[in-house]
Amino acid sequence: MSAFPLTRLLDNASTIFLALLAAFAIAIPVLNLLVPAGSGLHVSTYLVALFGKYICYAMLALSIDLIWGYAGILSLGHGAFFALGGYAMGMYLMRQIGARGVYANPILPDFMVFLNWQELPLYWYGFNHFAYAALMIVLVPGLVAFVFGWFAFRSRVTGVYLSIITQAMTYALMLGFFRNNFGFGGNNGLTDFKDILGFNVQAEGTRNALLVVSCLALALSFLICRTIVTSKFGKVLVAIRDAEARTRFLGYRVEAYKLFVFTLSACMAGVAGALYVPQVGIINPGEFAPANSIEAVIWVAVGGRGTLTGAVLGAFVVNYAKTFFTSGWLAPYWLFVLGGLFVAVTLLLPRGIVGTFEWWHERRAEKKITALPASAPHAAE
Amino acid sequence: MEPKTTSALLYLDAITVSFDGFKALNELSFVIEPREMRAIIGPNGAGKTTMMDVITGKTRPDSGDVFFEQGSYDLSKLDETEIAELGIGRKFQKPTVFDMHSVEDNLLLALKNDRSVRATLIWENTSSQQNRIHEILDTIRLKNMRSRVAGSLSHGQKQWLEIGMLLAQGPKLLLVDEPVAGMTDAETLQTAELLKDINRDRTVIVVEHDMAFVRELGVKVTCLHEGSVLAEGTIDQVSTNDRVVEVYLGR
Numbered sequence: 001m002s003a004f005p006l007t008r009l010l011d012n013a014s015t016i017f018l019a020l021l022a023a024f025a026i027a028i029p030v031l032n033l034l035v036p037a038g039s040g041l042h043v044s045t046y047l048v049a050l051f052g053k054y055i056c057y058a059m060l061a062l063s064i065d066l067i068w069g070y071a072g073i074l075s076l077g078h079g080a081f082f083a084l085g086g087y088a089m090g091m092y093l094m095r096q097i098g099a100r101g102v103y104a105n106p107i108l109p110d111f112m113v114f115l116n117w118q119e120l121p122l123y124w125y126g127f128n129h130f131a132y133a134a135l136m137i138v139l140v141p142g143l144v145a146f147v148f149g150w151f152a153f154r155s156r157v158t159g160v161y162l163s164i165i166t167q168a169m170t171y172a173l174m175l176g177f178f179r180n181n182f183g184f185g186g187n188n189g190l191t192d193f194k195d196i197l198g199f200n201v202q203a204e205g206t207r208n209a210l211l212v213v214s215c216l217a218l219a220l221s222f223l224i225c226r227t228i229v230t231s232k233f234g235k236v237l238v239a240i241r242d243a244e245a246r247t248r249f250l251g252y253r254v255e256a257y258k259l260f261v262f263t264l265s266a267c268m269a270g271v272a273g274a275l276y277v278p279q280v281g282i283i284n285p286g287e288f289a290p291a292n293s294i295e296a297v298i299w300v301a302v303g304g305r306g307t308l309t310g311a312v313l314g315a316f317v318v319n320y321a322k323t324f325f326t327s328g329w330l331a332p333y334w335l336f337v338l339g340g341l342f343v344a345v346t347l348l349l350p351r352g353i354v355g356t357f358e359w360w361h362e363r364r365a366e367k368k369i370t371a372l373p374a375s376a377p378h379a380a381e
Numbered sequence: 382m383e384p385k386t387t388s389a390l391l392y393l394d395a396i397t398v399s400f401d402g403f404k405a406l407n408e409l410s411f412v413i414e415p416r417e418m419r420a421i422i423g424p425n426g427a428g429k430t431t432m433m434d435v436i437t438g439k440t441r442p443d444s445g446d447v448f449f450e451q452g453s454y455d456l457s458k459l460d461e462t463e464i465a466e467l468g469i470g471r472k473f474q475k476p477t478v479f480d481m482h483s484v485e486d487n488l489l490l491a492l493k494n495d496r497s498v499r500a501t502l503i504w505e506n507t508s509s510q511q512n513r514i515h516e517i518l519d520t521i522r523l524k525n526m527r528s529r530v531a532g533s534l535s536h537g538q539k540q541w542l543e544i545g546m547l548l549a550q551g552p553k554l555l556l557v558d559e560p561v562a563g564m565t566d567a568e569t570l571q572t573a574e575l576l577k578d579i580n581r582d583r584t585v586i587v588v589e590h591d592m593a594f595v596r597e598l599g600v601k602v603t604c605l606h607e608g609s610v611l612a613e614g615t616i617d618q619v620s621t622n623d624r625v626v627e628v629y630l631g632r
Contacts, residue, residue, distance in 0.1 A: 124580075128622045132484035141535065181468075201473055213414075228502070231501065231502055231503075232489070232490075232501040232502075232504035233498065233501040233502045235486055235489070235490055235501075235505070236484060236490065236501055238479070239479045239490055241483065242479050242480060242481055243477050243479055245477075246473075246479070246489075248436065248461055248462060248465075249461060249465055249470075249471055250465065250490060250491055250496075250546070250550065251462055251466050251496050251550070252496050252497075253462055253497075254460070256497075256498050257498055260498045268613065297519075309429055
């Protein structure tokens with residue numbers, strides 16, 4: 001009986017996914033640090049940072065799949081939680097610069113000195129401690145999602161209306177963060193980071209470490225999501241997705257379920273954003289742009305909603321395509337490719353890559369069962 | 382609010398509900414005794430669905446009293462979830478099972494259990510739950526279908542699964558809306574048997590248009606018209622009532 005929850009948690013696809021992720025987390029740093037630069041197998045530090053970024057995107061996609069694929073909550077503003085986590089990390093990194101900034105102010109970040117601010121705003125206090133920043137990375141997106149969700153779900157805002165107000169939320173936050181007097185660096189955002197936990201953020205070793213930590217965070221998020229979707233809670237979520245009113249009549253507090261999973265998903269997105277920021281070296285209000293959130297939803301749709309592994313795959317495939325298209329002469333056409341991809345997936349592959357594969361696999365298994373009609377009733381008994 | 386003294390399980394008194402001036406229910410009153418099975422008939426727009434909505438808390442009455450369990454609960458002050466928790470289960474007209482879940486999981490979700498987020502997160506399958514699910518599968522004649530996805534069941538089977546889900550909630554009162562709509566004659570008969578089985582230890586209210594089915598149930602009938610009770614009695618009394626013939630049967 002004790003082995004049962006583990007087999008429930010790790011089906012074949014999950015085991016393969018975690019094994020691949022572990023291999024990735026080991027292979028990339030080895031190929032970067034141990035294989036000499038001249039070798040064909042060498043992975044450049046640029047690629048390490050790029051892959052680290054993809055892993056963070058994959059985590060964001062995973063958090064969206066948890067609420068969209070399983071609970072039917074289509075958030076078109078999840079980039080906001082990603083950005084909030086990113087800003088919390090950015091604030092920590094800013095405080096680490098200390099007197100090494102252009103204006104050499106030991107307390108105030110450069111942009112505050114530039115704006116003639118005399119003292120640190122209260123909400124910047126504590127961010128010089130990593131533990132406090134780490135807490136805020138989870139707490140701030142979680143709290144925003146909780147308050148937002150509490151009002152939205154209690155008022156039974158669902159479907160396209162919910163999607164629209166999530167867009168409005170991220171847009172409003174973007175406008176706020178663009179303002180200088182908001183205290184987060186205005187349109188320049190937070191950048192010029194030096195150290196994280198005493199290590200130089202630019203150093204090869206730190207970049208590899210950040211990649212490994214991101215992979216671990218992705219694996220942990222994946223396990224949390226699997227725990228949730230394989231529990232009875234997960235079955236209730238799917239029930240809410242498919243027939244919300246019916247679930248309510250069964251006596252489930254639909255808004256409590258949605259609120260829990262929405263808040264958890266936002267915390268996950270926040271951690272993803274926090275790991276993203278030191279790897280790309282900047283966080284600015286552009287991260288709140290509604291288009292970013294929509295793009296993240298496309299990753300999930302491409303990979304296959306309601307599969308978890310599909311969200312990760314989708315984030316990798318679409319972002320790899322984006323890197324490929326935006327770095328050559330094809331650059332002006334990227335948005336057409338992305339739009340076309342979304343249309344093509346919706347029309348031709350509504351289950352996404354992983355979803356279609358699973359469906360095809362199940363169909364084959366069913367055919368095998370129906371091919372042996374004599375044994376079928378026994379199996380059912 | 383003065384405590385109500387009534388022996389009735391469900392007590393409706395002078396319920397009025399209006400939508401934009403149209404009175405869907407007009408001073409509707411009736412009582413259901415414990416362990417009773419009642420059939421509700423009436424033409425379209427008579428207020429049958431609105432009556433169900435009021436009992437289950439989906440619609441709040443403009444005036445009147447709805448009491449449950451010998452007058453201990455005022456249903457007009459509770460929401461859907463609270464009413465479901467009190468033990469009133471509803472089967473909708475259109476079968477709404479969870480298509481993507483297996484038959485077994487549909488029943489599991491309906492099973493009377495702690496419905497909180499915490500309880501479902503740490504939930505573990507137990508043999509007593511499994512036994513209860515097996516019993517219900519037996520009752521609703523879907524034992525061989527238990528691992529099938531509910532979306533692949535026939536219309537009649539979905540209706541039975543939905544009735545099974547109601548049973549799993551262990552309700553004191555079952556509201557069943559048009560259970561035999563779209564069923565074959567054989568399925569209709571089986572459904573009547575099923576409801577009689579269930580009525581052995583539970584109170585049931587059935588809303589149905591199919592007079593042959595209502596006759597098969599052989600219980601007290603209430604005929605609604607324009608939001609209030611037109612006639613009440615045995616199927617023979619009601620179906621020979623002049624006004625019932627005029628507004629409902631005679632058409």
